[in-house]
Amino acid sequence: MHRDWCRGLAAAAAAALLPGAEAAAHGFAGDRFFPATILTDDPFVASEMSLPTVTLNPTQSDGSRELDLGSDLSMAITPKWDFTIGSDWAHIRSPGLPVVTGGTGLTTGTQYQLFINAPHEAMALAGLDVTWRNTGNLAAGAPDFTTMSPTIDFGKGFGDLPAALSWLRPFALTGNIAVDFPVQTKTNGTLNPNDVFYGFAVEYSIPYLQSEVKDIGLGTPFNRMIPLVEFALTSPFNRGYAGTTTGTVQPGMIWAGQYFQVGAEMIIPTNSLSGHGIGGVVQLHFYLDDLFPHGIGRPITQW
Amino acid sequence: MLGHRLSAAAAAAIAIVLAASTAAAHAFLDHASPAVGSTVPGAPSAVTMWFTQQLEPAFTTATVTDAGGKSVASGAAQVDPKDPTELRVPLKPLPPGTYSVSWHALSVDTHTTEGHFTFAVAGR
Numbered sequence: 001m002h003r004d005w006c007r008g009l010a011a012a013a014a015a016a017l018l019p020g021a022e023a024a025a026h027g028f029a030g031d032r033f034f035p036a037t038i039l040t041d042d043p044f045v046a047s048e049m050s051l052p053t054v055t056l057n058p059t060q061s062d063g064s065r066e067l068d069l070g071s072d073l074s075m076a077i078t079p080k081w082d083f084t085i086g087s088d089w090a091h092i093r094s095p096g097l098p099v100v101t102g103g104t105g106l107t108t109g110t111q112y113q114l115f116i117n118a119p120h121e122a123m124a125l126a127g128l129d130v131t132w133r134n135t136g137n138l139a140a141g142a143p144d145f146t147t148m149s150p151t152i153d154f155g156k157g158f159g160d161l162p163a164a165l166s167w168l169r170p171f172a173l174t175g176n177i178a179v180d181f182p183v184q185t186k187t188n189g190t191l192n193p194n195d196v197f198y199g200f201a202v203e204y205s206i207p208y209l210q211s212e213v214k215d216i217g218l219g220t221p222f223n224r225m226i227p228l229v230e231f232a233l234t235s236p237f238n239r240g241y242a243g244t245t246t247g248t249v250q251p252g253m254i255w256a257g258q259y260f261q262v263g264a265e266m267i268i269p270t271n272s273l274s275g276h277g278i279g280g281v282v283q284l285h286f287y288l289d290d291l292f293p294h295g296i297g298r299p300i301t302q303w
Numbered sequence: 304m305l306g307h308r309l310s311a312a313a314a315a316a317i318a319i320v321l322a323a324s325t326a327a328a329h330a331f332l333d334h335a336s337p338a339v340g341s342t343v344p345g346a347p348s349a350v351t352m353w354f355t356q357q358l359e360p361a362f363t364t365a366t367v368t369d370a371g372g373k374s375v376a377s378g379a380a381q382v383d384p385k386d387p388t389e390l391r392v393p394l395k396p397l398p399p400g401t402y403s404v405s406w407h408a409l410s411v412d413t414h415t416t417e418g419h420f421t422f423a424v425a426g427r
Contacts, residue, residue, distance in 0.1 A: 031418045118417075212418060
């Protein structure tokens with residue numbers, strides 16, 4: 001208790017004396033650092049940016065193949081509340097048809113950090129994403145209806161496992177569940193169903209292994225690598241679309257540096273509705289709070 | 304069109320890195336002596352930790368305790384003034400056993416990080 005009080009006093013003194021206030025670094029819950037995952041939303045509020053995310057999707061059942069170029073920006077308004085904006089640009093080749101290109105729609109969101117539990121390396125946030133109608137090329141997949149998607153994101157590290165299971169302590173699980181609510185249930189004669197989206201990422205952190213459990217002597221660049229597998233499924237549940245679940249499994253690797261991370265994953269469809277063959281995604285992701293700690297990387301207010 | 308989009312994204316990414324010439328990130332533990340999770344044959348005189356960023360000495364702390372939770376440090380943790388990425392905790396003579404290190408670091412960009420690890424001193 002005394003030590004906690006001293007830390008609190010030190011934090012207050014740091015806030016007063018240093019150019020910027022003491023702040024928890026992005027993606028940390030106690031000893032655990034959670035990288036920004038590619039497929040599933042992150043369970044933490046942060047100022048960060050993905051630029052670019054390049055995705056070559058598996059071939060679809062009609063033979064078409066889509067390449068997406070995406071960018072996302074998240075800006076912290078307070079240490080517990082952020083605002084997000086993202087957009088993709090698609091390049092679609094279909095057999096016997098002209099190439100279609102264009103934006104796939106603008107998505108904005110806001111997120112609030114519900115809690116961070118340091119001893120148990122756990123965190124969660126609640127958010128609301130909005131995909132806006134007519135903000136892209138309909139032929140490239142942009143929607144002609146607005147969709148509201150409340151979401152819960154969570155993360156849990158397993159550093160609190162007993163010493164006998166120490167080699168499992170670098171594991172962590174993140175995930176999110178969201179429900180899509182189209183504002184219009186029918187547009188241009190097409191029904192727009194409600195969807196449930198659920199995604200998980202299972203990670204094994206080499207940095208955690210070497211700094212918390214056992215230094216096995218891995219050097220640069222292997223000491224910053226986090227192998228992971230992501231899963232995501234989308235299940236419509238009404239308006240004639242029930243039973244048409246689609247999804248992907250994405251094994252890959254994230255290299256997390258001091259200012260940015262690089263991620264690469266294979267994309268494996270879970271069923272024929274989701275495509276066939278193998279796709280891939282690569283992402284460059286910047287930690288704006290580390291790149292610009294006294295500028296745009298700081299929350300606007302410390303409330 | 305696709306090539307132009309990719310080029311624009313690459314140019315924007317490079318611009319971000321160039322604009323951030325004064326960046327300083329949170330401090331990760333890079334390595335320690337005794338090494339994390341290691342067993343050493345003799346009692347070390349100190350635990351020394353090296354971090355990936357420079358530390359703020361006034362707000363960076365570390366403790367070393369035995370299996371009963373009692374401190375075995377012979378003095379306060381000190382950031383090396385010549386190498387501000389190095390944090391050292393001097394130790395009392397240690398009998399064989401397992402020891403826990405707990406650190407709390409404030410890097411020069413004011414981000415906090417913390418960590419824990421153990422090392423063991425082997426019996427004769």
